[in-house]
Amino acid sequence: MASLVTPEIESLTPYEAGKPIEEVARELGLSDIIKLASNENPLGPSPKAMQAVRAALSEGHRYPDAAAFRLRERLGAFHGVEMDELIQGNGSNEILELLIRTFTTRQDHVVFADPAFVVYKLASLAHGVPFTAVPTKDWTHDLLAMAAAVQPNTKLMFIANPNNPTGTHVGREQLSKLLKEVPPEVTVVLDEAYIQYVSADDYADGLTLRGLRERLVLTRTFSKIYGLASLRVGYAIGPKSLINYMNRVRAPFNVGSLGQAAAVAALEDQEHVERSVRENAQERARLHAALGELGFETAPSQCNFVFCGVKRPARELFNALLKRGVIIRPVGPEHVRITVGTPRENDRLLGALKDELGGSR
Ligand SMILES: Cc1ncc(COP(=O)(O)O)c(C=O)c1O
Structure with a gap:
């Protein structure tokens, strides 16, 4: 019998998400568990977003606004772009x-x-689309090699700035050069999921680069700094013609009304964002230093996580920490990614690491 799916789908393994706290509790019989595996905001959602969700719940029997009018209106005003440039x-x-x-x-x-x-x-x-995955250089996007990988039939280029899982960024100069040089047929996507966490002076917000090429799309999310990962709200900013085509393919009610309400309220609470940025920056610096002292090699993170070479099988370290109630994420044979938690969570992580490396079990 012919295969039910394409060879590419046959080759796929389902996306491996960060291990949920409940699953670890169930499997290992532990109670006090911390999760530093999915780059969530440890401060949680803005209280204003929580209030908005409670209020929106009474209309839960209604379909959401398929056009997410209010959300796009607020985002348009926030970013200084037109509503038709947002999806x-x-x-x-x-x-x-x-x-x-x-x-x-x-x-x-x-x-x-x-x-x-x-x-x-x-x-x-x-979707069965051929791709070239260009190796990073020093764990950073190698934009020269990426530009060289463009073929006559290349339609899309994704650049995560800053990148997950490495946490590194590319600077304004290099990025501008690439945006000007890549053929105009290619749509360049700047994935800016972690943009608010960036502190590097040479970083360029994609919004300031839109003049450099027509086919440039920026993607953003409410899952990270806004602490709304469970409500599933993200968006893109791009030229109207591209957004229009994407809207033809998009499912009608793709963002629920609780998510839309939460996102609108979260956007208004920039104090919560600023506090999240401040606390992350402090703890990120502390984690970098402490992980270095433990003999690990870290990549310079501009995100809310740290990518770390652990010089031993990453799975083993992951499993050992799991037994101590700390969930991290193995992302390579000898690399892990650790989300920056609250000071208390990071103390727990560092304590567990020290115990583990010291061999005291
Ligand atoms: C670089 C990057 N882009 C996009 C996403 C998708 O996040 P979401 O679908 O929650 O907006 C993630 C999530 O981890 C990410 O790390």
């Missing part, structure tokens, strides 16, 4: 997939980095 997504994850579904076929080609956010590869495979 909402079920997390930015859906937007990334939508870009592939809307703009590529099996005859086309996609470029992204390796390692980078794994969804670029998963979505390309799922």
Whole structure:
């Protein structure tokens, strides 16, 4: 019998998410567990967003606004862009997939980095689109090599700035050069899921680069700094013509009304964002230093996580910490990614690491 699916879908393994706290509790019989595996905001959502969700719940029997009018209106005002330049997504994850579904076929080609956010590869495979995954250099996007990987049939290039899982960024000069040089047919996607956490002076917000090429799409999310990962709200900013095509492919009610209400309220609470940025910056610096003292090699993170070479099998370290109630994320044979938690959570992590490395079990 002919295969039910394409060879690419056959080759896929489902996306491996950070291990949920409840699962670890169930499997290991532990109670006090901390999760530093999915780059969530440890401060939680803004109280204003929580209030908005409670209020929106009474209309839970109604379908959400399919056009997410209010959300796009607020985002338009916030970013200084037109509503027609904005599209909402079920997390930015859906937007990334939508870009592939809307703009590529099996005859086309996609470029992204390796390692980078794994969804670029998963979505390309799922849709049968050939791709080139360009190795990072010093754990940073190698933009020269990425530009060189463009073929006549390349339709999309994904650049996560800053990148997940490495946490590194590319600077304004390099990025501007790439945006000017890549052929105009290619849609360049700047995935800015972690933009608020960036502190590097040479970083360029994609909004300031829009004049450099027509086909430039920025993706953002409410899952990280805004602490709304569970409500699944993301968005893209791009030229109206591209957004229009994506809207033709998008499922009608892709963001629920609780998510839309929460996102609008969260956007208004920039104090919560600022506090989250401040606390993350402090703890990120502390983690970098402490992990270095433990003999690990870290990449310079501009995000709310730290990518770390642990010089031993990453799975083993992951499992050992799991037994101590600390969930991190193995992301390579000898690399892990650790989300920056609250000071107390980071103390727990560092204590568990010291115990583990000291061999005292
Ligand atoms: C670089 C990057 N882009 C996009 C996403 C997708 O996030 P969401 O779908 O929750 O917006 C993530 C999530 O981890 C990410 O790390």
